[in-house]
Amino acid sequence: MPRPVKKISKKAGLPPETLVHIGERKAEKVKITIIDYDEVRFEERVVKEVRECFPYKEKQTVTWINVDGLHDPEVLEAIGTCFEIHPLVLEDIADTEQRPKMEDLERYIFVVMKMLQYDETWKEIDTEQVSLILGPNFVISFQEKEGDVFDHIRDRIRTGKGRIRKMGADYLAYALTDAIVDNYFVILDKIGQEIDRLEVELVTNPAPDTLPAIHVFKGEMIFLRKSVWPLREVVSSLERTESLLVKDTTGIYLRDVYDHTIQVIDTIESYRDIASGMLETYLSGLSYRMNEIMKVLTIIATIFIPLTFVASLYGMNFRFMPELSWRWGYLTVLGLMAVMAIGLGVYFKRKRWL
Amino acid sequence: MPRPVKKISKKAGLPPETLVHIGERKAEKVKITIIDYDEVRFEERVVKEVRECFPYKEKQTVTWINVDGLHDPEVLEAIGTCFEIHPLVLEDIADTEQRPKMEDLERYIFVVMKMLQYDETWKEIDTEQVSLILGPNFVISFQEKEGDVFDHIRDRIRTGKGRIRKMGADYLAYALTDAIVDNYFVILDKIGQEIDRLEVELVTNPAPDTLPAIHVFKGEMIFLRKSVWPLREVVSSLERTESLLVKDTTGIYLRDVYDHTIQVIDTIESYRDIASGMLETYLSGLSYRMNEIMKVLTIIATIFIPLTFVASLYGMNFRFMPELSWRWGYLTVLGLMAVMAIGLGVYFKRKRWL
Amino acid sequence: MPRPVKKISKKAGLPPETLVHIGERKAEKVKITIIDYDEVRFEERVVKEVRECFPYKEKQTVTWINVDGLHDPEVLEAIGTCFEIHPLVLEDIADTEQRPKMEDLERYIFVVMKMLQYDETWKEIDTEQVSLILGPNFVISFQEKEGDVFDHIRDRIRTGKGRIRKMGADYLAYALTDAIVDNYFVILDKIGQEIDRLEVELVTNPAPDTLPAIHVFKGEMIFLRKSVWPLREVVSSLERTESLLVKDTTGIYLRDVYDHTIQVIDTIESYRDIASGMLETYLSGLSYRMNEIMKVLTIIATIFIPLTFVASLYGMNFRFMPELSWRWGYLTVLGLMAVMAIGLGVYFKRKRWL
Amino acid sequence: MPRPVKKISKKAGLPPETLVHIGERKAEKVKITIIDYDEVRFEERVVKEVRECFPYKEKQTVTWINVDGLHDPEVLEAIGTCFEIHPLVLEDIADTEQRPKMEDLERYIFVVMKMLQYDETWKEIDTEQVSLILGPNFVISFQEKEGDVFDHIRDRIRTGKGRIRKMGADYLAYALTDAIVDNYFVILDKIGQEIDRLEVELVTNPAPDTLPAIHVFKGEMIFLRKSVWPLREVVSSLERTESLLVKDTTGIYLRDVYDHTIQVIDTIESYRDIASGMLETYLSGLSYRMNEIMKVLTIIATIFIPLTFVASLYGMNFRFMPELSWRWGYLTVLGLMAVMAIGLGVYFKRKRWL
């Protein structure tokens, strides 16, 4: 589970609106890609200079500008100046410790989301902040590094599959949001497999590292919840916004995303319950095994300690111990011991300890 | 307890509105039945081709089209085109991992519910998604497979018992909802019997598998709650809807279903409390038995360890041990041992350990 | 604690509005009593035929019709037809698993409440459903069996004590509600005494059946809460209703009942906290006693096991053990043992184990 | 912690509006004091007869009538009749089990509060109900017994210190409320000292009676919370009331009391958290000490049991045991034992048990 607030204090004391990249530097250099399309034409290019983006601002076609890498304040500032983005919004984009949120700033809508990816090698959830600026005919998306869950959307735009080429910038923003939310299901799937593994391990072979594994899993649920819960509000605000930037026809699609978000939250809650149940099972399993261990000890001790006492009794070296010279003394004692052992066995049987 | 989100990730990356059946394929082939009635006439038929349904759209009689099996996108699309159902709604119908919900889409109302059935052989709750489309004079119900809780309603329509033949499509939709909710009571009944069995087992013979059984039971409650809790909102929205599709006279019936839903939720909450209580009883039972086990061990050890010490003392082979040659040495030691044992017995009696 | 939903599934599959008595059959035959009064006159009679009630509907005097026994659908239906009660309301009256609720049906107000009685022999809370129909000048009360908490009200009507004879039907309905709520205090009193007994038992002699007793007590609190919590809403709705059936002057009385209901809920919550505290005390008492038991075992074992070792050392039969033939060997060993025992005693003293 | 609902059931069955004193009888006889003042004059007297109060009703000066003792229904009724107080309000005044509340009855405002006092001898919180009737130019306060927290206010009125003599009856009511709330801080101070004592005891010497002490403390917090939480609403209603009896200028003072109430609630919540933490510390302390005890036992047993076995091995009396006649047999065995003991010591050292 990523620890929150690692480097956020780095900005304390600076004037607000200062563009400081907060978070790990994940990309080597900033990469800007432009996809520009309408129903009939389509253009895709990687730009070298920020100012190549500027002409697209006024174009009537839908333009999707994707920025990978947030560590270069100059790039952000250049884009901000051209597209008239408020300095505080730029600051939020550069600060990757933001909470998912949606802000309607009249000329554009600003959305912050968390894109999750499952790191197969470390069995860890990897989080990346995605910010969207939705303008009248453009969407600017900011990511921390290259590689995202939007390839299917790029394919659909390129091939003209589905209705995306016929719709406006708000549909594109919806599609990006939908891709991020759908990806949560993939993450939950992986976690579900991990749960299955843990549950089997818990029953067959609870090792000392089962407990930390459960805690890591529980921590992931808390972390996921923190990413998804505010997203619910984001999508709900987008759906209910009165901004002209979101057309009425997109409303039903946003409601669909909203339903998915609720479903993700539901699943996370279920997983938390499962984690709590596993914790209880682990702890009561410890208690149960303790009882079993103590039963074994008690049975052995209770049978043999009295027998040993009897044996050592006749190991005493008193001169006058009449039993010692009896003909059947030894056998009598052995018989007595057998009776004691059997009696105790019956007693434990009755107590259901055997 | 069915694990949520098993196959939902299968759709991630596809364009929205793609008709993909999500969930287990439960039916072999899609089966469509039509029941068409008004106060005087009644018709029931199984259709072979989807297009046989289309004429019923305009008929003034009440038509109930029931579709068993959701895995064939073509059938769904054909019905969707004829009855003008939004592609996203069709997508929701095909996706059996939906949360119960109600959507008012003006020309029709869309309701998703969960029908539960108790699998006697596996002692498991079996869930099936039922979607309803309520139009001005038709109800289309979509189920995952054949077999449902609506046979009583079919009988009432056939025989004309009750008021169902005199009422419109909204009453039919109410009757279907009511049948699903009433069936929850049957499920709760079965669970109630299982609880009785568990409670007896817990007291008389708590085995290691009692705990998993309690957890399974608790998990079922969480699962049931997730199915029923949103249903509360569904029924409440239906009752309070301003849609003309639901007549005022149906309102009081819906309020009745609402009351039943609340009652189901109340019972589920009670059962959860009972499950928590059983868990506490189990755990404190373990602690109590541990105390009992330790008492036995401690009593035995505390009585016999000192006695054995005394015995081995006089088993030492020192040449000069005057007691060994005393005439009454042996009996004195035996007496001393008896005194020690009785003394400890009295001590344990006082401590209420015996 | 009565288990909920015992027989409610018996109705699943029947058409709504079917009058099926749900619950235990508590009365042998239906008994109907009528009390009719105004400021000057008073009449009380037990009716033989249902239709004897019908003339009272139009009378300007206040009429209280009390029905004991709900298992005869014909009686309910006859009353329903005469007083124009909706079939669904009659169904709710017959179904004794209802949740307390209040419904304003314009021509009359329908109230469901739970009357509790403490069964002295079984130390159990006994619940009985009481439904009220408040019309313009009549109150019809339905009970499961004879015997209730309304005798004081009957006395007041008979003798004309208090203001009841001067007020209308709404005041009578208030008085019945008040009697039911006041009776909860009697129940809480009994439970309070049971708590005192349990708390003493917990400290002086925690037996294995103390824990189930605490759980029963906690279960009773959950059960009581379920009966009283919705009553809060019922009384609050009655007070805030805009129905002309409840006069403004009755409002202050209903606010008084509301305050009492809050007080009952407060007390129940306190009792739940007490129950949780008792559970914690019980469990930590177990742990504390376990520590005590283990201390005794450890002290005994730690002192005597090394001593026994030394003794058995000199019980070995080696031919060449010089100590054995020493003159003071035996006494030296005894002295050594005494030193060991005293040393361990001091050690335990320092560890505060003794 | 005072148990709630001790004698409240005593009233069940009586007609409402019956004046029955509920609660402990704390005062010997009813004592009525009148303080009458305006900016220029001041009068203070103890009245013998209730009717001496009546002339003050119409006086334009501010009159504070204080009644100590609630067990005499005649006195309450006389005051009620003169000042036109509703019988149900009088009933609430006499019933000392009331929840703090504020009721606006147009001609006067009725406030119920709980005055707390810390009983130094019993280390207990003592609760007393204070009811206020705020009329246009009078305040009537009802207390269970003599002795209160209002002496400072009396002094200020007598000496004319502060602004109290310049303000109206609503300011007087505010001052009384403020005195009661300020007194809660004194109580919390005492409890804070008790907490300090308990925390030290918990660490240095956790005795079996530490746990009950923590529970008593937790119970006090629950009890305090029940007294203060509704007070929040009372003060908030007073502040936001539209009644002409509370002047706008008093609003800011009431907001100040409100802030103090919130502060009291905050502190109580903190104390509850502290109590829960102490409970956890106590329980995990028990577990920790258990581990320590078991370690000692295990170390001793694990070292000496095998040694004793070896010793008793050579204590056997077989005729043919070659070792017994070896020249260095005894020393070899002693050496072997030393090696075993040291080996186990190293093992425990590695396991960090030593």
Add this chain to the structure above:
Amino acid sequence: MPRPVKKISKKAGLPPETLVHIGERKAEKVKITIIDYDEVRFEERVVKEVRECFPYKEKQTVTWINVDGLHDPEVLEAIGTCFEIHPLVLEDIADTEQRPKMEDLERYIFVVMKMLQYDETWKEIDTEQVSLILGPNFVISFQEKEGDVFDHIRDRIRTGKGRIRKMGADYLAYALTDAIVDNYFVILDKIGQEIDRLEVELVTNPAPDTLPAIHVFKGEMIFLRKSVWPLREVVSSLERTESLLVKDTTGIYLRDVYDHTIQVIDTIESYRDIASGMLETYLSGLSYRMNEIMKVLTIIATIFIPLTFVASLYGMNFRFMPELSWRWGYLTVLGLMAVMAIGLGVYFKRKRWL
């Protein structure tokens, strides 16, 4: 964790509006500094007499009066009189146990906040109350002692960096609030490092003082939460206020502070979850280690107690024990013992205890 309500009871009984400094006296003498600026000019001075502040009230430039030290009622009163501050507000400023709050008093806005500082030597969070009075063109800040988190703001005013010199008094108030909130991140950073240390300690070497450390950490979270949670409301009220003192352009900056506050609260909640997880890990670690300890004891005891019994059996001194004189008796017994030991070893292996 600072204990709340240490000295607050000192004021109980005094008339309201009495200026009593509540809290620790942290400053030696009151120090007043004035910073006065507009876009072109800037003045900074330490005043000797309170009345030097008065001329700044009417000046059109923005004036920031900072007061360090609250123990001198005369200074507060002088400022209060000059700037027309309500006596109750002055009382709140002097009382350092206030809860963060915002009050709009028309002519000025009053804000109370908590400034936190991490005491490196004591590893403790140090809290200091900061009150702001925001007037039309002045901000008065009251602190308990010298030293704050505002140095960056002073620098920015002096050097004219950022936009602060161009904005009004409301921007200054925002900047002060922002500085306080940003400082919380620094505190959380320190706590995060402490968590890392604790988590490592918990796994590698859980000492008896790990538990108190976790509790201290949990207590700090509760304490922080109490400081920050009401701040959320304060900032939100400032943002939504209709007061003309806060200009619309400042709104977006306040929303930014609001986001940061939410982020702080989120982090605190995460830390609380981590603390709870550590507690669970600690406790279940204790249980796990107990099981390990008991296993060792049980294995040793179960193997050696029966062996010792056999040995002591043949240590008996009966005259007629045929085995003793057998040629291979000794070796047979040794073999028997080896078989027993190996058998038990296999048994424990199967039970996974070894």
